[in-house]
Each structure stands twice: as C-alpha cells, then as structure tokens.
Amino acid sequence: MKSMKTLAIIAALTISSLALAEGGADRTFARMEQAGKAATQAYQTAEQQKPAAPVAESKTSMTGHDNC
Numbered sequence: 001m002k003s004m005k006t007l008a009i010i011a012a013l014t015i016s017s018l019a020l021a022e023g024g025a026d027r028t029f030a031r032m033e034q035a036g037k038a039a040t041q042a043y044q045t046a047e048q049q050k051p052a053a054p055v056a057e058s059k060t061s062m063t064g065h066d067n068c
Helices: 002-049
Strands: none
Touching: none
C-alpha cells in the first residue's frame, strides 16, 4: 500500500511539472518572437534613415585599354 501511495505521488508530481514546463516554453517562445519582431523593425527603421554612402566616380577615361 505504501509503495502504491508513493508511486501515485511521484506520478502526480511528474505530470504537474510537465504541464508547467509546457506552459513556460510557450511563454518563452512568444517573448522570443516578440523580441525578434521588435529587433527587425528597429533595424529596418535604422536602414531607412541611414544616408546613402557616397560613391567615387572616375572622371578620366581609360585610353589604351580597349582590348583588355
């Protein structure tokens, strides 16, 4: 009888801990998704506000290298 009672208590604790672990994973995943979306939005905003980098242009033409 004692062993059955002990087994029942262990089973109840195991099942409840698994149920709590499942809910915790869902909350953690939701936070991770929310943080990822916020970071992506901040990056896109920063990229849109960043001025275009200047590009050097060559004003002299390369003569004598027509066949290269």
